Amino acid sequence: MNNIVPELRAKRGWTQLELAARLRVSRQTVNAIETGRYDPSLPLAFAIARLFGRPIETIFKCDPVEQP
Amino acid sequence: MTAYADRKLFIAAWFRTVGWGVGLYLVLYAAAMHAVLSMPAGLERTALILLPIAPGIYIIASTIRITRRCDEYIRLRVLQAVGVTAAVTAIWTLAYAYLELLGLPHLSVGLVHAVGWPVFIVQMVRLMRADA
Numbered sequence: 001m002n003n004i005v006p007e008l009r010a011k012r013g014w015t016q017l018e019l020a021a022r023l024r025v026s027r028q029t030v031n032a033i034e035t036g037r038y039d040p041s042l043p044l045a046f047a048i049a050r051l052f053g054r055p056i057e058t059i060f061k062c063d064p065v066e067q068p
Numbered sequence: 069m070t071a072y073a074d075r076k077l078f079i080a081a082w083f084r085t086v087g088w089g090v091g092l093y094l095v096l097y098a099a100a101m102h103a104v105l106s107m108p109a110g111l112e113r114t115a116l117i118l119l120p121i122a123p124g125i126y127i128i129a130s131t132i133r134i135t136r137r138c139d140e141y142i143r144l145r146v147l148q149a150v151g152v153t154a155a156v157t158a159i160w161t162l163a164y165a166y167l168e169l170l171g172l173p174h175l176s177v178g179l180v181h182a183v184g185w186p187v188f189i190v191q192m193v194r195l196m197r198a199d200a
Contacts, residue, residue, distance in 0.1 A: 026139050026141065028141060029140070029141035029142070033141075038141050040140070041140050
């Protein structure tokens, strides 16, 4: 799954630590999501969407091969 | 809210737990050996011999408690560490069981711990060092 979390975070001028604090997760979790090593749970993905004020599907996108 | 805002705080808490657990284990192991060597058979001797199990239960219970205070990514990584440890332990014990058929010396089942715990600790150290 791809995401544009790094771009959205950069637009707001937040560090990974600041974003992690807003989401109440560890910085390592934010780092893993941004680098594509970890796909967040649905509640965390919704929290990210809420924080950036965008629909979830505009932040997270499935790779074409993963789509049903 | 996640209690451990950083993975290093979680790892530090876990290693403190292991430190206390191992320290307690060494004390109780000495008591158990004393019971084995110098006490007559009976309930007290059996109880003393079983005492070293308690630190193991303490470490496992503390690991569960500490892990519950972590966020989902760290919980996943700890679960992976548990899985790798279980797989390594299962493979080496199974392999050695067959090697015993070839004449290798019979080992105590207690030695499973001698491999399992270091493997788990290595996983936790890797978790501490990964994407620092």
